[in-house]
Amino acid sequence: MRLINQRPGRVGAILLGAIPFALALAAYVVGSAVRRAENPQDKLLPSLEAMGTAFARMAFEADRRSGDYLLWVDTAASLERLAHGMLIAAGLAIVVGALIGILPVGRALLSPFVSAFSLIPPITVLPILFIVLGLGEAAKVGLIVVGTAPLMIRAVAQSVLDLPREEIIRAQTLGASTMQLTARVVLPQMWPHLVRAIRMGLVPAWIFLVSAEAIAATEGLGYRIFLVRRYLAMDVIIPYVLWITLIAYVLDRALALASRRLFPWAHLSGDAL
Amino acid sequence: MTGTAAGAAPAFVEVKRLAVTYGDAPILEGVSVGVAEGALVTIVGASGCGKSTFLRILLGQERPTGGTVAIDGAPIAPEPDPNRGIVFQKSSVFPHLTVRGNLMLPFEIAGGGPLARLFGARRRAARQKADAMMERIGLAHAADRYPAQLSGGMQQRLALGQALLPRPKILLLDEPFGALDPGTRREMQALLVELWRETGMTVFMVTHDIQEAFDLGTRILVFDKIRHDPQHPHAYGATITYDIPLKGPVAEALRPATPANLNVKDAF
Numbered sequence: 233m234r235l236i237n238q239r240p241g242r243v244g245a246i247l248l249g250a251i252p253f254a255l256a257l258a259a260y261v262v263g264s265a266v267r268r269a270e271n272p273q274d275k276l277l278p279s280l281e282a283m284g285t286a287f288a289r290m291a292f293e294a295d296r297r298s299g300d301y302l303l304w305v306d307t308a309a310s311l312e313r314l315a316h317g318m319l320i321a322a323g324l325a326i327v328v329g330a331l332i333g334i335l336p337v338g339r340a341l342l343s344p345f346v347s348a349f350s351l352i353p354p355i356t357v358l359p360i361l362f363i364v365l366g367l368g369e370a371a372k373v374g375l376i377v378v379g380t381a382p383l384m385i386r387a388v389a390q391s392v393l394d395l396p397r398e399e400i401i402r403a404q405t406l407g408a409s410t411m412q413l414t415a416r417v418v419l420p421q422m423w424p425h426l427v428r429a430i431r432m433g434l435v436p437a438w439i440f441l442v443s444a445e446a447i448a449a450t451e452g453l454g455y456r457i458f459l460v461r462r463y464l465a466m467d468v469i470i471p472y473v474l475w476i477t478l479i480a481y482v483l484d485r486a487l488a489l490a491s492r493r494l495f496p497w498a499h500l501s502g503d504a505l
Numbered sequence: 506m507t508g509t510a511a512g513a514a515p516a517f518v519e520v521k522r523l524a525v526t527y528g529d530a531p532i533l534e535g536v537s538v539g540v541a542e543g544a545l546v547t548i549v550g551a552s553g554c555g556k557s558t559f560l561r562i563l564l565g566q567e568r569p570t571g572g573t574v575a576i577d578g579a580p581i582a583p584e585p586d587p588n589r590g591i592v593f594q595k596s597s598v599f600p601h602l603t604v605r606g607n608l609m610l611p612f613e614i615a616g617g618g619p620l621a622r623l624f625g626a627r628r629r630a631a632r633q634k635a636d637a638m639m640e641r642i643g644l645a646h647a648a649d650r651y652p653a654q655l656s657g658g659m660q661q662r663l664a665l666g667q668a669l670l671p672r673p674k675i676l677l678l679d680e681p682f683g684a685l686d687p688g689t690r691r692e693m694q695a696l697l698v699e700l701w702r703e704t705g706m707t708v709f710m711v712t713h714d715i716q717e718a719f720d721l722g723t724r725i726l727v728f729d730k731i732r733h734d735p736q737h738p739h740a741y742g743a744t745i746t747y748d749i750p751l752k753g754p755v756a757e758a759l760r761p762a763t764p765a766n767l768n769v770k771d772a773f
Contacts, residue, residue, distance in 0.1 A: 398597035401566055402664075404585035406611045406671055412621040416610060420601045497601045500653040 278467040286467035287475075289454075302456065303475070310453040313369060314434075314441055317376025318460075322430055324377070325384035326422075332385070334418055335408070343389070350382030354440055362388070362448060372444040377475025379440040380433035387432060391425035392418055424498040427491040431484050438480060515578055517542035517707060518563070518675070524571035524742065525558050531742030536572070538726065538745055542674075545701055545708045545753065547718035550728030554743040556711045559728065560677050563709060564589055576675065590673035594680040596660035598652050603765050604663055608635035611670035619746045635672075642666040642696065658689035662696065669700060676701075678710040682717070694721055698754045723753045 240248055264277035278286075290303040328346065331338035357378050361371040395418065403413045445454030453476055460468045492499050516539030523536040529759050533555040540546055548556045561567040562574060565585045574581045576588070579616060585591070612631035613621045623631050639645050642662040644655075652660055668676060678697075682690045698721060703706055712718050718725050727747035734740040 396595075396597065398593045398595065399599060401564070401585050402591060402593075402597045402668075403599075403614075405564070405587060405589060405591050405668065405673070406614050407587035408614045408621065409619065411619045412614050412617075415620045415622075416613070417599060421599075495601070497651040497653065500651060 275464045275466055278470070282467045283471050285458075286465070287471035290468060290471075291400055302451075305451050306453045306456050306472075307475075307479070308453045309449075309455075310441060310445065313372050313445075313452070314376065314437055316369075316373045317380065317437055317441070318430060318433065320373065320377045321381040321384050321433055324381045324425060325388045325426060327431055329386045329419065330392060330414065330422065332389035333395075333422075334414055339389075346385050346389075350386065352378070354379035354436075355443060358444060358447065367448040372441065372449065375444045376437050377438045379436045383436070384426075384429040384433045387429040388422060388426055392422055395421060421498075424491050424495040427495075429489050431487050432481060434480065438476065442476075452494030506757050509712070515575065516540055517544075517577060519575045519578075521574075522557075522572040523562065523574060525555065525562065525567070526742070530739045533569075533728075533744065534742035537742050538748065540707065540709075540724070541584050542707055545698075545721060545723045546710070546726060547722035547724070548709060548711045548717045548726045548728065549713070549715055550743065552713075554728045554730065556728045557679055560679050560709060563675070564677055582613055587671035588674050590668035590676045591673065592661065592664045592668050592676070592678045592681045594683045596652060596657075596664055598660060598663050598667060600652050603649050603651055604639060604644050604655070605632070605635055605662055607652070607667050608638050610681055611667065615671070621721065631765050635735060638666045638670060641700075656689075658685050661685065661693060665693075665697065665700070669704065670705070673706060675707045675709065678708065680713060683713055689711045690717075697721070719751060720755050722751050725749050725751055 260277065261280065263280055267274045267277050268279065287303070290299065294300065295302050328342055331341075332343050332346070333339075358371070358375050361374045361378070365371040365374055371439060399417060400413065403417045408416065440456030441452075442457070445452040446458040449455040453472055457469050457472050517541040518538075520536055520538045523533055524531065525533040525572070536559065548559065550556045558567065562569055563581070565582050566585055582588075591597075599610065602610060609623075609631050612634060613623050616627060616631070617623045636645070636648070639648060642665065644659060644662060644666070647655060647659060652663065655663065665681070666716075681697075682693045685693060694717065696709075710718075710721070725747070726745050728743045729746040729751075730741055730743045731746060732741040
């Protein structure tokens with residue numbers, strides 16, 4: 233049978249998916265063992281046990297100076313910033329995306345501006361945000377919005393423009409006003425694309441979150457990583473990176489699952505990652 | 506049942522010296538025709554001869570570059586409205602609504618305010634009317650399915666049923682059965698003729714199938730170019746070259762499509 237027609241079973245697919253993870257883990261363990269055999273004090277590739285101990289200390293032992301459980305304080309602070317940023321970006325994507333997608337007048341008014349704005353490298357705006365908004369939460373949330381909103385707006389607007397022209401015509405022959413057409417035909421078909429845009433936006437959102445926290449913050453996952461970097465504390469950095477990755481993965485899967493549950497009609501055909 | 510002669514009182518649909526140009530390319534020129542209320546007009550012609558353009562003009566989706574179109578004595582609205590229903594070749598029903606949801610939507614638009622939502626007793630009334638249409642087009646067994654879960658024929662039946670709910674005076678069909686297999690196509694033709702008889706609406710149907718055009722129509726319009734420039738094949742637009750009254754739907758096309766045999770087909 234041709235290779236293109238050979239499909240792994242359920243168990244086979246899980247095993248295949250596990251191979252790259254196992255290989256990466258094995259490479260690390262071997263590399264770490266080799267380095268520590270040469271120098272037991274090596275800090276660059278700490279052993280799995282050392283990382284486990286460090287992670288447990290961050291998660292379950294109160295910090296001696298502040299009395300906080302640092303991992304959870306950092307996680308809560310970062311997730312709050314991420315949530316605020318994505319909420320604002322999603323709100324902008326809904327309003328501006330719908331205006332551009334539905335109304336030719338809205339497209340003429342807003343599309344050039346959004347296109348131009350999306351070309352600004354967001355990180356260059358960070359100093360401006362710090363100066364204008366101060367070093368508090370607003371600047372960090374602002375950077376996430378600047379970094380994700382243009383991309384999400386364009387994705388959502390394009391999804392509306394991609395609706396078959398026939399549907400829009402047909403809604404009008406059923407007597408729908410612009411408002412009714414928006415409420416019953418456009419927006420319901422926009423929601424799954426908004427969820428996809430949020431999933432897409434979360435990738436740069438994490439980058440900008442960690443960047444902003446690295447520069448000015450007193451807690452947060454990105455802040456912690458850049459703080460302990462000064463002591464080459466790889467036993468904290470690596471578990472934190474994996475922790476961020478896990479959170480990002482869970483968020484992405486949760487959104488994908490929510491989309492399937494809430495908009496079953498949008499997932500009737502085709503494979504999706 | 507067929508059109509009026511020139512000079513008589515204006516017909517129900519009166520098209521005068523209609524011209525459409527895309528850029529420099531004329532698509533239609535000098536199209537004049539009057540169609541009586543209740544006619545079933547079939548439109549045929551080679552591809553690219555402007556028959557779909559003619560339909561889009563009647564729909565209000567496009568505006569003519571010259572000439573006038575009047576319905577019932579009044580110039581047509583420059584945008585689509587509930588007086589003119591449409592069924593496209595490719596299904597245009599709403600993919601995010603179930604069969605029942607698609608059929609309730611016209612009532613929700615008509616009575617549901619700016620958000621097109623009905624509640625309580627009015628919603629139940631709309632649901633009953635939607636279910637009646639669902640029964641009529643033989644989709645009662647598929648009430649909760651989404652369009653993507655329906656066969657091509659079922660999707661077109663849904664599109665036809667939905668288009669009829671606002672009670673349009675004119676129904677426009679753009680190669681509605683072109684993508685269907687011959688058996689399903691005959692069922693759809695029969696259903697269309699039944700619904701046309703029941704409602705008394707005026708139907709314009711563009712088709713590639715000459716046999717279908719002659720079998721179903723009370724009148725057939727043939728679009729073609731009357732002037733040809735071999736150096737510039739796109740120099741001239743098309744117009745109506747033949748306008749033939751027909752007897753109306755022939756018995757062969759009228760074999761009733763009973764719900765029973767529809768269901769059997771849909772099972773596959």
